[in-house]
Amino acid sequence: MAPATDHADPDRNTTAVLPERVDAVLDRIATASNRAGRDSAEILLLLATKTRTPQQIAAAVELLGERGQRIAVGENRAQEIAKHNDPLVRDNGVPRHFIGRLQTNKARDVVAFADLIHSVDRDDIAAALSRRAGLAGTPKDVLIQVNTSGEESKGGYAPRPEVIADVAARLHEDPWLRPVGLMTIGANTTDEQAVRASLRLLRSLREDLADPAIAELSMGMSADLEIAIEEGATIVRLGSAVFGARPSA
Numbered sequence: 337m338a339p340a341t342d343h344a345d346p347d348r349n350t351t352a353v354l355p356e357r358v359d360a361v362l363d364r365i366a367t368a369s370n371r372a373g374r375d376s377a378e379i380l381l382l383l384a385t386k387t388r389t390p391q392q393i394a395a396a397v398e399l400l401g402e403r404g405q406r407i408a409v410g411e412n413r414a415q416e417i418a419k420h421n422d423p424l425v426r427d428n429g430v431p432r433h434f435i436g437r438l439q440t441n442k443a444r445d446v447v448a449f450a451d452l453i454h455s456v457d458r459d460d461i462a463a464a465l466s467r468r469a470g471l472a473g474t475p476k477d478v479l480i481q482v483n484t485s486g487e488e489s490k491g492g493y494a495p496r497p498e499v500i501a502d503v504a505a506r507l508h509e510d511p512w513l514r515p516v517g518l519m520t521i522g523a524n525t526t527d528e529q530a531v532r533a534s535l536r537l538l539r540s541l542r543e544d545l546a547d548p549a550i551a552e553l554s555m556g557m558s559a560d561l562e563i564a565i566e567e568g569a570t571i572v573r574l575g576s577a578v579f580g581a582r583p584s585a
């Protein structure tokens with residue numbers, strides 16, 4: 337029987353098996369990269385930190401650092417940004433990304449927090465981020481989020497070359513935003529072909545742009561990271577594969 341403290345301290349439960357999960361995930365990245373003829377060192381592992389505590393994040397950051405993996409942390413809830421100021425994670429030198437659905441009234445917090453914002457999914461968000469980046473006096477790197485699956489629940493611009501070219505051109509004209517890549521959330525299905533098609537579409541949109549500034553492809557989560565790496569992801573966003581299943585609350 338597990339010691340009583342395991343029940344009293346949820347962090348203990350998750351951190352005890354963390355090394356196994358970290359090694360398993362690095363193995364998955366290495367295997368998929370090999371299969372695709374890619375160097376796994378070119379892939380950034382973004383830790384999706386929603387619902388996780390500073391203790392859990394600090395433990396994962398430390399383990400991944402020990403194993404030499406290049407990482408970022410990615411928050412997708414503006415109301416969870418504050419936890420990244422916890423002394424356990426504040427000065428760890430890990431780049432911070434914002435990956436969630438944005439609201440214009442949170443633009444200031446997100447601009448202050450993130451080195452890279454993945455989720456520019458509509459024009460009024462770009463305008464709000466630009467305004468806040470301008471007030472802060474620092475240009476901000478952003479990704480253009482594309483709805484490659486056509487699922488209505490998902491944000492993002494339509495996956496058409498002329499739409500993305502238009503958004504990219506407008507972002508390039510903005511003095512405070514620098515478009516550096518594209519982001520998508522793969523089709524939410526167990527049909528591997530459908531997932532692959534949505535991720536491949538993001539890559540083909542990048543090829544269509546043929547814009548050397550727009551190099552990043554943020555795609556792939558715990559369930560589809562192999563497909564994403566095969567299809568050219570430069571950033572994979574992983575939560576449950578590293579931290580375990582999310583609490584459902």
Ligand SMILES: *Cc1c(COP(=O)(O)O)cnc(C)c1O
Pocket residue numbers: 384386412435436521556557558559573574575576577
């Ligand atoms: C939560 C989240 C992830 C990670 O999801 P997992 O399935 O837990 O790996 C990736 N991207 C976004 C935008 C997320 O919100």
